Amino acid sequence: MLTAAPSTPELTAVQIIDRCCQDARQASTSLKRMSNTAKAEALRAAAKALRADTAEILAANARDCEAGAARGLTPALLDRLRLDPARLATIAESVDAVAALPDPVGEEIDRRTAPAGMTLRRVRVPIGVIGIIYESRPNVTIDAAALCVRSGNAVILRGGSEAMHSNRALHASFVRGLNGAGIGASAVQLVPTQDRDAVGAMLAASGGIDLIIPRGGKSLVARVQADARVPVLAHLDGICHSFVHAAADPDMAKAIVVNAKLRRTGICGAMETLLIDRDYPDAASLLAALADGGCEVRGDDMVLELEPRAVSASDEDWDTEYLDAIVSAAFVDGLDGALAHIARHSSGHTDAIITSDASAAARFQAEVDSAIVMVNASSQFADGGEFGLGAEIGIATGRLHARGPVALEGLTTYKWLVEGTGQVRA
Amino acid sequence: MLTAAPSTPELTAVQIIDRCCQDARQASTSLKRMSNTAKAEALRAAAKALRADTAEILAANARDCEAGAARGLTPALLDRLRLDPARLATIAESVDAVAALPDPVGEEIDRRTAPAGMTLRRVRVPIGVIGIIYESRPNVTIDAAALCVRSGNAVILRGGSEAMHSNRALHASFVRGLNGAGIGASAVQLVPTQDRDAVGAMLAASGGIDLIIPRGGKSLVARVQADARVPVLAHLDGICHSFVHAAADPDMAKAIVVNAKLRRTGICGAMETLLIDRDYPDAASLLAALADGGCEVRGDDMVLELEPRAVSASDEDWDTEYLDAIVSAAFVDGLDGALAHIARHSSGHTDAIITSDASAAARFQAEVDSAIVMVNASSQFADGGEFGLGAEIGIATGRLHARGPVALEGLTTYKWLVEGTGQVRA
Numbered sequence: 001m002l003t004a005a006p007s008t009p010e011l012t013a014v015q016i017i018d019r020c021c022q023d024a025r026q027a028s029t030s031l032k033r034m035s036n037t038a039k040a041e042a043l044r045a046a047a048k049a050l051r052a053d054t055a056e057i058l059a060a061n062a063r064d065c066e067a068g069a070a071r072g073l074t075p076a077l078l079d080r081l082r083l084d085p086a087r088l089a090t091i092a093e094s095v096d097a098v099a100a101l102p103d104p105v106g107e108e109i110d111r112r113t114a115p116a117g118m119t120l121r122r123v124r125v126p127i128g129v130i131g132i133i134y135e136s137r138p139n140v141t142i143d144a145a146a147l148c149v150r151s152g153n154a155v156i157l158r159g160g161s162e163a164m165h166s167n168r169a170l171h172a173s174f175v176r177g178l179n180g181a182g183i184g185a186s187a188v189q190l191v192p193t194q195d196r197d198a199v200g201a202m203l204a205a206s207g208g209i210d211l212i213i214p215r216g217g218k219s220l221v222a223r224v225q226a227d228a229r230v231p232v233l234a235h236l237d238g239i240c241h242s243f244v245h246a247a248a249d250p251d252m253a254k255a256i257v258v259n260a261k262l263r264r265t266g267i268c269g270a271m272e273t274l275l276i277d278r279d280y281p282d283a284a285s286l287l288a289a290l291a292d293g294g295c296e297v298r299g300d301d302m303v304l305e306l307e308p309r310a311v312s313a314s315d316e317d318w319d320t321e322y323l324d325a326i327v328s329a330a331f332v333d334g335l336d337g338a339l340a341h342i343a344r345h346s347s348g349h350t351d352a353i354i355t356s357d358a359s360a361a362a363r364f365q366a367e368v369d370s371a372i373v374m375v376n377a378s379s380q381f382a383d384g385g386e387f388g389l390g391a392e393i394g395i396a397t398g399r400l401h402a403r404g405p406v407a408l409e410g411l412t413t414y415k416w417l418v419e420g421t422g423q424v425r426a
Numbered sequence: 427m428l429t430a431a432p433s434t435p436e437l438t439a440v441q442i443i444d445r446c447c448q449d450a451r452q453a454s455t456s457l458k459r460m461s462n463t464a465k466a467e468a469l470r471a472a473a474k475a476l477r478a479d480t481a482e483i484l485a486a487n488a489r490d491c492e493a494g495a496a497r498g499l500t501p502a503l504l505d506r507l508r509l510d511p512a513r514l515a516t517i518a519e520s521v522d523a524v525a526a527l528p529d530p531v532g533e534e535i536d537r538r539t540a541p542a543g544m545t546l547r548r549v550r551v552p553i554g555v556i557g558i559i560y561e562s563r564p565n566v567t568i569d570a571a572a573l574c575v576r577s578g579n580a581v582i583l584r585g586g587s588e589a590m591h592s593n594r595a596l597h598a599s600f601v602r603g604l605n606g607a608g609i610g611a612s613a614v615q616l617v618p619t620q621d622r623d624a625v626g627a628m629l630a631a632s633g634g635i636d637l638i639i640p641r642g643g644k645s646l647v648a649r650v651q652a653d654a655r656v657p658v659l660a661h662l663d664g665i666c667h668s669f670v671h672a673a674a675d676p677d678m679a680k681a682i683v684v685n686a687k688l689r690r691t692g693i694c695g696a697m698e699t700l701l702i703d704r705d706y707p708d709a710a711s712l713l714a715a716l717a718d719g720g721c722e723v724r725g726d727d728m729v730l731e732l733e734p735r736a737v738s739a740s741d742e743d744w745d746t747e748y749l750d751a752i753v754s755a756a757f758v759d760g761l762d763g764a765l766a767h768i769a770r771h772s773s774g775h776t777d778a779i780i781t782s783d784a785s786a787a788a789r790f791q792a793e794v795d796s797a798i799v800m801v802n803a804s805s806q807f808a809d810g811g812e813f814g815l816g817a818e819i820g821i822a823t824g825r826l827h828a829r830g831p832v833a834l835e836g837l838t839t840y841k842w843l844v845e846g847t848g849q850v851r852a
Contacts, residue, residue: 029769033793093641114814118803124796127825210825231657231826252848259850298535343455344739352844365843368460370549377544377846386851387842388540399553399636400657401827404842416813417791422678425812 005029016145019158021208023186024129024154031152031187032126040074042181043099043146048189049177050142051094053169058083060169061138080136081163091142091170094391098146101390103151104399104408118420124412126152131202131209132393133158133224135216138166144215145174147393151411156209158202162218164228177338203228211395213406218321233406235371235397237347238268239320240379241362243338244286245278245355252376253354254289255411259378260352262293266323267351268395269382274329275338278302283331290327299329335360339367348397350382351426371397371404439623443582447634449612450555450580457613458552462529467573469525475603476518476568484509486595487564494588505564518597520817524572527816530619530834531578536649542844550838551560552578557628558819559650561582561642564592570598570641573615573819577837582635584617584628586642613826627850630653631760639820639832644747647739659832661797661823663747663773664694666805669764669790670712671781672705678802679708679780680705680715685804688719692749695808699732699744700755702766704728709757716753725755740848744771756849761786771795776808776822797830 011019033041050057061083068078083091091302109122116152125220130153134140141157148155159167171190191198202209206229213233218263221234242260244253274290277282287307291297310329317328318341332338334359352374353364361375372382384392384405392405402410437445457465465810476483487509494504509517534547552745556579560566567583571765574581585593598615617624628635639659640650647660668686670795701718702709713733717723735757743754744767758764768777776842778800780792789800798808810818810831818831828836 029795064650112808112814114812116807116812118804119808120813128795145722154784163802193746195490228578231824244675249848255848255850263851266556314482320725357478369458369554370841372842372844374544374844377542377844377849378851380542380851381544381844381846381849386540387546388538398657399839413829415796416798418798418800418803418807420801420807422682423807424681425689425804425806 013150013195014201016191016193017198017201017205018208020156020189020191021129021205023140024156025208026188027186028126028128028154031149031154032105032182034152034183038182039103039150039152039324040099042183043095043149045145045181046167046174046177047092047095047099049173049180050061050088050095050170053173053176054085056090057088057129057173058085058164063165064163072313073162076134076404077162077178078228081166083166087139089342091139095146098150098391101150101408103150104412109414111419114380114418116423118418118423119284121417122414123417124409124414127411129154129156129208130231130411131156131158131205131212132215133199133202133212133220135160135220136162137215138163138170140215141167141170141190142174143391144213144393146406147391147411149178149183151408153411154187156189156191156202158199162192164194172383182403187298200227202229206230215394231393231401233396233398233402233410235268235347235395236348238270238349238382238395239272239319239321239345239347240269240272240349240382241273241275241342241346241351242279242379243275243285243332243351243355244277244341245335245338245353245360246277247360248277248280248354249356250282250285253280254286256352256354256376256378257286258289258293260380261295261327262325263378263380265325267380269379270400271352271379272321272324272328273345274327275332275341276329277334277338278331281333287329288328294325297325297329298326300331302331303329321347335363337362339384342370349395350374350379352379371395388423439619439621439626440620441849442617443631445636446582446615446617447555447631450615451634453553453610453612455579457533457609458573460578460609462531464608465529465576465578466525467703468604468609469521470577471607472572472600472603473518473521473525475558475599475606476521478595479599480511480514481596481597483592484511484587486591486667486691488590490589497588499588503562503588504787505851507564507592509564509592511804513565517565521572524576524817527576527834528574528836530837535840540844541782542849544844548840548845549782549843550835550840553837553839554636555580555582555633555634556618556837557582557584557638557656559625559628559638559640559642559646561586561646562588563641564589564596567593567596567616569598569817570639571597572818573817573834573837575604575613577834579837580613582615582617582628584625585786586618592622626653629656633694641763641820657827659820659824659828659836661694661734661773661775661821664696664699664775664821665745665747665771665773666695666775667699667701667764667768667772667777667807668697668703668805669758669768669777669779669821670703670706670709671761671764671783672703673783673786674703674706674780675782676708676711679706680712682802682804683712683778683780684719686716686806687721688751689754689804689806691751694808695805696749697805698747698754699771700757700769702755703760703764704757705760713755720751723755724752726757728757729755736757747773754796761789765790768794768796775821776800778803780804784808797821
C-alpha cells in the first residue's frame with residue numbers, strides 16, 4: 001500500500017503537548033461550568049459507548065497482547081495488559097459508579113463574615129488540566145478520565161506504548177460517548193504520539209498542565225518526581241509497617257498481619273515490615289502464621305530464634321518494598337521502639353498498630369507521621385474505594401494539597417467568593 | 427582587633443542548608459506534638475523578649491539603615507528596612523495576636539465510616555519544615571516565624587542581606603523567648619550565611635524543606651518559581667480588575683474604584699485595570715474621580731474621549747502590574763466582554779464586579795477563575811487579616827493546596843486516622 005506524503009511538516013513532541021495543553025485549557029473552561037447532572041450524564045453515555053464498542057476494543061487489545069507476547073513481556077505484564085469481556089464490563093461499570101458519585105464542585109467549604117462586613121465563602125472548583133502518565137494497564141485510560149471529567153477537569157493521558165492500540169480504542173469510544181452528551185474531544189485527550197519526549201514535555205508544561213499524577217511502578221514515579229516542573233501527586237514507596245503491641249489480641253494480630261502481608265502482595269498498602277513488641281506473648285505463632293502462608297520471613301536474631309524458616313534480614317531489608325510474599329520482621333522495645341523504627345524507615349504511606357490499649361493507639365496515631373495511620377485494621381484497606389471515597393486516582397505521600405487516597409475532592413481546588421455591599425478599605 | 431583563624435574548615439552553602447534542614451526536621455518532630463497552649467505561651471514569651479530587646483534590635487537596625495544609605499538604597503527601600511519603637515511594638519503585638527489565634531492542628535476535617543466498618547477521620551497536622559525567602563522587610567522574620575510556630579512547623583528563614591543585622595537581632599531575641607518556653611533554637615533558624623548560594627540550596631532541598639514561601643518583589647518570586655524543586659506557595663503578579671457593570675450604583679462604583687486603585691497603590695490587591703460596561707451611564711465621572719485623585723489613566727479610545735487627562739494605553743498595559751498611581755481602563759461589551767478580558771489578562775489574584783444585578787454578580791463569580799472573586803467591594807480587601815484569618819503568610823495564585831490569602835490553615839496538611847476492630851480486607 002502506498003502511503004501519501006504528509007501534507008504538513010511533522011510536529012515535535014513539545015509542539016504536540018503544547019497543542020494538547022492549549023486545547024485542554026479551552027475545554028476546561030467549559031467543563032468548569034458544567035452542571036453535576038450534565039457531567040454525570042456524559043459519563044453514563046461514555047460507559048454505554050464502551051459497552052457498545054466491546055468488539056473493537058477487544059480487537060485492539062488483542063493486537064497489543066500479541067505484540068507484547070512477541071516482544072517477550074512477562075506473564076504478569078501480559079496479564080495487566082489483557083482485557084476480556086468481563087474486565088471491560090467492569091471498566092464500564094466503574095464509569096457508571098463514578099457518574100453516581102457526589103460532585104465536589106460547587107461545595108461550600110466554609111463561610112464567614114469579614115471584619116468589614118462582606119460575606120466570604122470558599123467554594124470548590126476544578127483544578128483545570130490534569131496530566132496522567134501511566135504504564136501498561138489500559139483501564140487507567142478510562143478510570144482516570146472518568147474521575148477527571150466527574151470533577152470538571154480536562155485531562156491529558158499518556159499511556160505506555162505496549163497498550164497503545166487498547167488505549168486508542170478505549171479513548172475513542174469514551175470520547176464518542178462524551179461527545180454525544182456535549183463534552184468536546186479536547187476535554188479528554190490521549191497524547192497522539194508514542195515519542196518518549198512527550199513525557200518530558202508534559203513534565204515541563206508548567207502553566208499548561210496544573211497537576212500530574214503518575215500511575216505505575218517506582219521507576220516511572222521516580223522519574224516524574226525528579227523531572228516535573230508541574231506539581232505532582234504520587235507515592236514512590238509503600239513501605240508499610242504493622243506493629244503488634246504487647247496488648248494486642250493474638251487472634252486479631254494474626255488475622256490482620258497475615259491479611260496485611262498476603263492478601264495481595266503487589267499493592268502499595270501491603271505490609272512490608274512487621275514490628276513485634278518484645279513483651280508480646282504470642283510472637284512465635286504470629287511468625288509461624290506468615291511462614292505457613294508461604295511468606296519468606298527476613299528477621300532479626302530474635303525472629304530467627306522463634307521461627308526456624310526465617311532468614312536473616314540485612315540492613316536494606318528495613319527500607320525495601322518487596323511487593324512480594326516476603327516480609328521483614330523485627331522485635332522492638334515497646335511503643336517507643338516501634339515509633340523510632342517507623343520514623344526512620346516508613347515511606348509515609350500507611351502504618352498500623354494492633355493493640356487493645358487505647359492510650360497506646362492514640363499515641364501511635366498522634367506520633368506516626370504517615371498519610372494513613374491505622375489501629376486494629378489491615379493496611380490493605382489503604383484505598384480510596386475501601387475508604388468510601390468511591391474511587392481513587394492514586395495515593396499521595398507528599399505533604400501538600402492531598403494526602404493518602406486521592407479521589408474527587410483531591411482533583412479540586414477552591415476560590416474565595418466575596419460579597420460586599422459597597423465596602424471600601426479604610 | 428585580631429580575629430582567630432577558624433578552627434574548622436568553612437562549610438559550603440549547600441552544607442549549611444543541609445544542616446539547617448536536618449535540625450529543622452528534628453525540631454519539627456517536637457513541634458508537631460506541642461499542645462496549643464504550649465505553642466501560644468512560647469509565642470507570648472517571644473513577644474515579651476522582643477519588647478525587652480528593643481534597644482539592641484533598634485541598634486542593629488540602625489547599622490543596616492546606615493549601610494543602606496551609604497549604598498544608596500532608595501528612600502522607599504530604606505523605609506521598608508527601618509524599624510522604630512512604634513514599628514517594633516507593632517511587630518511584638520502581632521506575635522501576641524498570632525498566639526491568640528485558634529490552633530488549626532488537631533482539627534478534625536471530616537469523619538466517616540468505611541464500608542468495612544472502620545472509623546475514618548482526617549485530622550490537620552503541621553506540614554513540617556517551611557522555608558521563607560524574603561527581601562528587605564525585617565518584620566517578615568518575626569511575622570513568618572510566629573505563623574510557622576503557631577501551626578507547629580519548623581521554619582528556615584532567609585532574609586535579604588541589607589537587613590542582615592536587623593534580622594539577626596530580631597531572630598536572636600525571638601528564639602531566646604521561645605527557648606524560655608521550651609522550644610529549641612532549631613525550630614526557628616535564620617540561615618547563618620549571606621552566601622547567595624544558600625537560596626539555591628534551599629530551592630533544591632527536596633525532602634529537607636516541605637514548602638517554600640517567597641516574600642518580596644516579582645523578580646524574587648519569579649526566580650523561586652523557576653528554580654524550586656520544593657513546592658512553592660506564591661503569587662507572581664496581582665493584575666486585579668474591577669468591572670463596573672451597567673447596573674452598578676454610581677456612587678458605590680466611584681467609591682470602590684477609587685479605593686481599589688488609590689488607597690495604597692503598592693499592594694498586590696490594588697486594582698490595575700478598570701473595565702467599564704459600555705452601557706454604564708456614569709463613566710465620565712468615574713474616570714474623572716480617578717484622575718482627580720492623582721491617578722494616571724491609560725485608556726482605550728472611548729476613555730480618551732470621556733476623560734481629557736487620559737493617555738492612550740498600549741497593548742502591554744493590559745498585562746502590567748503598575749503598583750503605582752496608574753490605571754489601565756477599557757470599555758467592554760457587557761458582562762461577556764468583561765469576562766473575556768479578565769480570562770485573557772487576569773493574573774488569577776483578585777477580580778471584582780460592581781453591580782446591583784444579582785444574576786450578573788453570580789455569573790461573574792462562577793466564571794472568573796481567580797483565587798478571589800469579589801462583588802461590590804474594593805479589591806484592596808484581598809488580605810488574610812481583612813478576611814478575618816488573623817494574619818497571612820502570603821497570597822497564593824497557584825491552584826494546589828491553598829489559594830488566595832494563606833494563613834494558619836494553609837500551613838497544615840492532614841493525615842487519615844483509621845480505627846478498626848480487627849478488620850481484614852476480603
